Amino acid sequence: MVKLRGHHLICLHFFKGKGYGKDFIDNISKVIEKARQSEIEIVDGTDDVCGAYPYNRDGFCTYSGNADQEVRRxxxxxxxxxxxxxxxxxxxxxxxxxxxxxxxxxxxCRDCDWNKTCFIE
Structure with a gap:
């Protein structure tokens, strides 16, 4: 079973394999493939995507000053x-x-750094 936090339930459907490092892209690709083939457990906090995220520090998103609070919202x-x-x-x-x-x-999406990446053809 794949473990995903709330926003990944939506955002992974728009993943294009751009805007991230190779290791993170590879991890997301594997998570998506597994999610398509099994049930998804909805978790609060760090999930199977976050494990390879370069800004994940001890279960907290450190991308920016208020990133963890925003991600939880x-x-x-x-x-x-x-x-x-x-x-x-x-x-x-x-x-x-x-x-x-x-x-x-x-x-x-309005203030997301990746919104242009998600909605390109």
Whole structure:
């Protein structure tokens, strides 16, 4: 079973393999492949993606001064918008994302450093 935090339930669907280092890209690719084939356990905090994230320090996001607080806000928003708890399947998420994407873009993507990477063709 793959462990994912809230915002990764949405953001991984837009992953293009750009904007990150090779090790992190390889890890995300493996996590996505596994998520497509098994149930996803929704976790609070560090997940299977964060383990290889270069700004993960002892379970906290250190990308910027308030990054951990912001990531946790996005996790809560994602879980609320998707209306999921505990476990979920990749295909269920894939079906739900079009229904919530406009709110997600406004609330989460607007100030995200990777928003242009996610929505390029």
């Amino acid at each position: 996005l996790d809560e928003l994602a879980v609320k918008l998707l209306n999921v708890r505990n476990t979920v399947g990749w295909n269920h998420l894939k079906c739900r994302i079009p229904e919530i994407i406009e709110v997600w873009k406004e609330e989460a």
